[in-house]
Amino acid sequence: MPPLSIAPNQQNQQPSIPSSALSTQKLRSLLSSPSRPSPPQLSKPDVLIRPSTPEALVYIDTSDTPPPYSPRREGLPASSLDQPALDIQPNSSPPSLLGSPSPNTNSTLGLGLLHVPKTGRWKRTSTQQVLLEKFAAGTGNTAIPPTTPATSPSRRPRASSLPSLFWPSKLSKKAVPLPAVVTSSDYLPPPAAVMGKGAHLDNSKYTLLSVPLSSADVLVSTGLAPSLYSPPPLYKPDPSQPPHKVPEQELEQAPTWALVTTYMSYFVLIVYGHIRDFFGVRFRAAAYKPLRTQNGYAPINSGFDTFYHRRLYVRIRDCFNRPITNVPGRTLTLLERESPDHNKTFNLTGHTRELLNLSSYNYLGFAQSQGPCANAVEVAVQRWGISVNSSRAEVGTLDLHHEVEHLVARFVGQEAALLLSMGFATNSTTLPALVSRGCLIISDELNHSSLVYGSRISGASIKVFKHNDPKSLETVLRESIAQGQPRTHRPWKKILVVVEGLYSMEGTICRLPEIIDLKRKYGFYLYLDEAHSIGAVGPNGRGICDYYGVDPTEVDILMGTFTKSFGAAGGYISGSRAVINHIKLICHSAIYAESISVPVLEQICTSMKIIMGEDGTDDGRRRIQSLASNAQYFSTELKKLGFIVYGDTASPVIPLMLFHPAKIPAFSREMLERGIAVVVVGYPATSIIASRVRFCVSAAHTREDIDNVLKAVADVGDRLMLRVNRNKAMKASSQSAEDKRSI
Template identity: 50%
Template sequence: MSGDFKLEKNGNANGKIFNGLNGHQPDLDKKAFQENFEPTPLHAAILTYLGYAIITVFGFIRDLMRKYHIEKLHAATEDPEMKDFVPLYASFESFYTRNMYNRIQDVFNRPVCSVPGATIDIVERKFSNSGWTSEYTGKVLKNVINLGSYNYLGFAENEGTCTEAAIVTAKKYGAGVCSSRQEIGNQDIHMKLEQTMADYLDVEACIIFGMGYATNSTNIPCLVDKSCLILSDGLNHASLVLGCRLSGATIRVFKHNDMEDLERKLSDGVVYGQPRTHRPWKKILIIVEGVYSMEGSIVNLPGVLALKKKYKAYLYLDEAHSIGALGDHGRGVTEYFGIHASEVDIMMGTFTKSFGAAGGYIAGNRALVEHLRAHSHSACYATSMSPPVCQQILTSLSIISGTEEGRNRIKQLAKNSKTFRQGLKKIGYIVYGNDDSPVVPTMIYLPCKIGAYGREMLQRGFAVVVVGFPATPIVESRVRFCMSAALTDEQIEKALKAAEDVARVLKLDYSADKSLSC
């Protein structure tokens, strides 16, 4: 059924929100595509491969010791009765988890016992058995500066306008709906949020979901099937990848933000059609993100739209990290480039970042939304979004779109992002991504430095997220800073000073354009 569904062009292009933007051509030389992707230094690459080689050798030795019960195995294993069948864990990822992941990334999963604002309280956790087991010491680290969460506009608060409105809503509706939208879980506040979001984006309709991840993974299969072709950016989020696989469509991956590679695959798709039969594809769907959460890069939206129109394809845009964070009014990457939202066939986004809430949405023309409302598993079977969460989104959205406070938050986020990114570059870090992106990935490379970086920053009073394989390529481990409008100039300055100290300790001044002398 999904393969027969036709996406109609949204005619709602009256420009009531985008007045002054329609027809505006962004300065592409300054806007995007001049992203920072400095090549990995040769010595760092050699040491990284050497480090993983040593860890791998010792991993095999330890696996052998575990086999003969010389060392205790803490990983999950199959029942003895199943040992002659296919093992539950039989991949390199399992080997990596047993012998590397829990050791080099031992700063994960430290419980936070406060609102995830500019500062957080973290429960101290002591790890043992090479990271497999842990215990809580009872000590709480107070007022740790938060450089890792997606609280882009600072709405993750436990006081203020949003919180007060959410409390009132909780008293009226309760905390949970206890039913799906298709049964008795469709409340007036859900419909109000959908209409408000559609008006904000200036599209015909919108549908909301209780989980951002499921917004992608359960809705893409409603739009394409085995007779369709998906062209997916090589750095798309796991939720998009899962949704593509569940759809049964043929998936071809193009190089990240590479318009030449995308056009080559579009051309092949049009010329050669489906495998074996060579019949034309029923639909060709291009899937990209606005801001890429692990690279900090911004999609080449004008280039993608030009190719979409040329080859009569459809475009699915994931604005999870760009809605609220980009554009003068926070309307995402479309506003950032001066492009009306009606140019994009499927507008997807989440409320878990800039709005300080939970859930996701898909917006576009009314035919699209009504199709999803009838066929999406998330719409039919998942429990409705909690009313206080709806109110949190509505209140934050009203602040973003119509008040001086909202504009100031957007400006502060942009200022913090640029200041922090430029400060890291001056220190000598290799920093990836676009200068306007609130996601600031900084390269670590060596596996032994992943956990060490997180610990060193925590000792200096900063909570950061360190990331390694399999979330990144095996030689591109990094720390991913996420900026927030809630961070003050003083906190940004302190964070840069701490980052400089840690760079000296761990020798992280990899950049060829560095000014730091270790």
């Protein structure tokens, strides 16, 4: 029986209820019937409570044996569970059993199970967190309705005979008794239509608890918008699709002569820079005035701190921070500029140039000023405006925020999600909310700077393992678990392994299946940064879990951004509902930062629905397939040309190694002359000997575009002597031709 669909609380709008659902009249007749039906078989016990529930009937399990099923999605509305719930028409009179509700309120009856062992301690096996939070706060009114036929005040059991219900208070960190009133198990039989097909309750084990709930309490706990009471099921990997095998990744090393000349180049630049500073301070005092003490004030920046910027970066500054004047889609329009003082300042010339764009993270081509996303954004702005002018913790939450958060949770296959307005802050402020002093973070050595920064400010101890090497990770894990905390050697409070799904500088894909095997073996928490992989990797664009066919719930924390594949801004954190609720209270970005603006929210919502195919077209699937085809073709052809290329063929990020610092500006300027915009990267974003150009292919690129880029790269590569593997590529090509002839 499918979950019921509950519509928003609006006038003249009725919920969609299946014909098989129990009607109000049928419920009344069932309750008043002296003979109760035979107990059916129970398959998935849980508390079924909707956000509009004014009162709930909950069967309390007082045995020591937990129910056979513990739902993962704790606290979700009943209609989002994989079982039905009894529904009553809005604004209609509920059964007499529930008493008289407040005027103009929707009524929903929820039945379910709550496991309470006889030991008197609460175990979260099958839970309705809203009930417990309300009881712990001391606001639950547990009076039995006066119309109850089976129980009277004189027959009410004594407090000593009631099950001991306890819930640990977050404030006092002590067990708080719950003021519950338990009635006879004959109070209400569990009908099969309510509990689901094959439902069963052993009346010797279960008693009934009647508690009133308010709509506001449930909404605060669930964090769901009223229009989202009936979400589709969460994403799960399709077992019919064969998962990708873990690729054998081996980063090719540069030739010896390239390494020697690279070190020599940096040595000459550094020595020459210090010589210029030595004579410049003495003979050009005006130029070095900001680096000297003035009127008793020490300089803000010392000469040593600014040496790299003044003597190395300024030389190639024209290759960075280039201004554009249109949407960075398949092409972009560059504003030309000139520098009269050797790249210290720039002036716009008033001329523009159209370039083929291989520099932006426009993986799926959603960076558009026209189309369904732009049209939806325009409509959203007319309805909600531009900004909510507040943080999420105050009055900065729209129903659109809830809708997008729930959509993201479904897309990535997790229980809940939290939106944050900045991708960098998503990592740097979430990690301190998860770990602290006494915890251990084990990080990949090539993790993004946002992960590095967040790990440092968390206060936790940090250890690193070799890039994308599960064997190195296991070695660090075994040593860390055996040694414990520094000096005291106490066990770690938590161990959090932090990795990226797709490394933006290397183009390598995380070896997730092997890391999950280690997770099962050693019991650590896993934080997966999918900033570049979400939307761009996997047959359905759902990231690394989709790529390998891994259940997303195997990963404790899934992080991602909307700036790459979705053409928007901001980031998200997804995981279990308990973890997300904790982050909402602790994470600084969730409390103090400005909410994501309405246009960005609508862009995220529309583009994600296109990827999921919920727009009624196959546009999203075609974009994903086009991106995968372009990435594989471009990476393979570059290797055939003799370039040293890092990364996997499925990665839309394709690094081509330059090594020599002088080749960084040379490659960028040569490609600019050929009408192609690229991104060049050097130290400190990479190591000194690992300078590179990073190509970002897009679904918007055509095969003709890719061929034109390959032709230009081959030409520039010959001029700069970058095709260091030309002989190896020629041998591989000739060997492939011989194999074809032999066949």
